[in-house]
Amino acid sequence: AQSVTQPDIHITVSEGASLELRCNYSYGATPYLFWYVQSPGQGLQLLLKYFSGDTLVQGIKGFEAEFKRSQSSFNLRKPSVHWSDAAEYFCAVGPSGGYNKLIFGAGTRLAVHP
Amino acid sequence: DSGVTQTPKHLITATGQRVTLRCSPRSGDLSVYWYQQSLDQGLQFLIQYYNGEERAKGNILERFSAQQFPDLHSELNLSSLELGDSALYFCASSSRTGSLMGTGELFFGEGSRLTVL
Secondary structure, three states: OOEEEOOOOEEEEEOOOOEEEOOEEEOOOOOEEEEEEEOOOOOEEEEEEEOOOOOEEEOHHHOEEEEEHHHOEEEEEEOOOOHHHOEEEEEEEEOOOOOOOOEEOOOEEEEEEO | OOOOEEEOOEEEEOOOOOEEEEEEOOOOOOEEEEEEEEOOOEEEEEEEEEOOEEEEEOOOOOOEEEEEOOOOOEEEEEOOOOHHHOEEEEEEEEOOOOOOOOOOOOEEOOOEEEEEO
């Protein structure tokens, strides 16, 4: 069955520190992979996506992610975290069941200390 | 602003009642998706419509139903509400083609927070 695992429920980092959020997926074919961010009281916003090609993808707000097929992973990274990055981050894989249906991970809540 | 509009933003109701959540997709998007976000279940896919037709069904209860109208807005109907239905309900829309080969992105509304007392 298709699934996404985000092993870390909560992560706390200091402002200016580097960040890596983990995402592992289970998918029967070549997946499309996404990272979304949800700020408090807001909907989900796409940070970046991977379809094919270069396995290191750049997104908005200085985020990047690397697709590693051998590890079934798509980890999100940022070299220097800003206080405004505090939010919940969701990894997603698709398509599932055809069309655009995405399977989301449980999310990782990021807290940033000044 | 994603361009997806959901109403109402907040809704408080009692068990056994029925509510309707409304979603207007981005201009030109033919696909509409409904997701439920709760603390214990996370983000769960409920149902997808494409140009008025149901295309995919997820973990949607029989007490819940949805439809997409000719003007492409969608409504999610929740009936015989239970305490456990309290959640944030998101609507998302995607590109006109309805395929991930398009923009590959779902555009989410800000959600409708349902509280069942």
